[in-house]
Amino acid sequence: MRIDILTCQPELLESPFSHSILKRAEQKGVASIHLHQLRDYAINKHGQIDDYAFGGGAGMVMMIEPIAACIRKLQAEREYQAILYMTPDGAQFNQGLANRLSLLENIIILCGHYKGVDERVRELFITYEISIGDYVLSGGELPAAIVADAIIRLLPGVLNDETSALTDSFQDGLLAPPVYTRPAEYEGLKVPEVLLSGHEAKIDAWRYEQALARTKTRRPDLLEG
Ligand code: SAH
Numbered sequence: 302m303r304i305d306i307l308t309c310q311p312e313l314l315e316s317p318f319s320h321s322i323l324k325r326a327e328q329k330g331v332a333s334i335h336l337h338q339l340r341d342y343a344i345n346k347h348g349q350i351d352d353y354a355f356g357g358g359a360g361m362v363m364m365i366e367p368i369a370a371c372i373r374k375l376q377a378e379r380e381y382q383a384i385l386y387m388t389p390d391g392a393q394f395n396q397g398l399a400n401r402l403s404l405l406e407n408i409i410i411l412c413g414h415y416k417g418v419d420e421r422v423r424e425l426f427i428t429y430e431i432s433i434g435d436y437v438l439s440g441g442e443l444p445a446a447i448v449a450d451a452i453i454r455l456l457p458g459v460l461n462d463e464t465s466a467l468t469d470s471f472q473d474g475l476l477a478p479p480v481y482t483r484p485a486e487y488e489g490l491k492v493p494e495v496l497l498s499g500h501e502a503k504i505d506a507w508r509y510e511q512a513l514a515r516t517k518t519r520r521p522d523l524l525e526g
Pocket of ligand 1: 411412413436440441
């Protein structure tokens with residue numbers, strides 16, 4: 302899978318993709334991330350990519366020309382199945398959307414800044430508008446990193462234990478059960494007996510019960526759908 306991220310601050314995205322699981326995905330050739338500096342597509346030699354809002358008011362608006370030029374250049378090179386815009390007024394990102402996006406081959410993620418992008422960018426190019434939650438950040442870079450992380454860890458071969466992503470929260474509509482590792486007892490707190498029993502069916506049943514109980518108390522909304 303190839304993910305192209307369009308941003309005016311690519312430095313913000315360098316670190317998340319240079320470590321751990323995301324780095325491994327790149328090294329294994331399962332996913333490749335390409336960062337594009339929108340200023341390289343600026344409308345003039347001053348590197349301008351934003352301008353005052355028509356109608357007045359505080360805050361700059363990202364112009365359509367640099368974004369359109371970058372997207373069209375990429376589209377001329379390969380076919381993109383999705384062009385995402387990170388925005389607080391988008392649909393809230395969730396595991397289901399991460400699952401669907403992980404099946405695509407090439408996607409573009411556009412990061413906004415300032416007041417956001419000219420509305421016509423959204424009309425002309427964007428296929429998914431995604432929010433990571435009801436709060437406003439200063440740029441789309443961290444949201445883009447979150448979406449890319451959620452997608453990439455689902456790609457076959459990225460996680461060491463193939464089943465690991467499937468037993469995470471939300472995959473089966475439930476939160477994940479509690480997990481423990483050594484020591485079996487810490488300051489009097491014991492790991493539940495069943496987990497030490499080696500009895501696989503009992504362990505599975507316990508995990509399911511715990512997941513269900515946890516979902517009922519913490520996220521009853523997940524059980525309604
Ligand atoms: N004026 C806009 C906010 C702009 S914030 C509004 O009120 O809706 C600047 C940029 O940060 C946005 O263009 C978007 O790319 C990103 N951003 C901020 N909060 C976000 C969120 N919750 N989810 C996704 N992207 C977000």
